[in-house]
Amino acid sequence: MPRQKKTAHVAEKTEHRLAGLKAIDPNLDLGEGCSVTAIQSTVDQLREKVNAYNDALAVIDSTQIDIEKLEKQLKQLGQKAMLGVAFKYGKDSDQYRLAGGTPTSEVIRKGMATRLKSKPQEELNQQN
Secondary structure: OOOOOOOOHHHHHHHHHHHHHHHHOOOOEOOOOOEHHHHHHHHHHHHHHHHHHHHHHHHHHHHHHHHHHHHHHHHHHHHHHHHHHHHHHOOOOHHHHHOOOOOHHHOOOHHHHHHHHHHHHHHHHHHO
């Protein structure tokens, strides 16, 4: 899901005020660095930063999509590799274990695990 882009609401509001200040005097300087040109310069800087931020988000989103595609591709390659090793050497082989698989002789089925857990309980109940 793409990230939310930033908008410069403050810049828009300031530009409306700036238009009013320019109507008073295009070269208005109120002192303390508060002039029409300083305000316009700051608004321009803000817009540049917001645009740079949004461009960076677009790059991040694009990179994230690329990463997800590569992860999916790598997962499929890993599955194919395991299937290939299982086909060539068998699922109960040492090679299958070396490739990261669990040999079928060591796999405990869910139903079997439940039965194994319940047996000690039954034995304890019978002893009492």
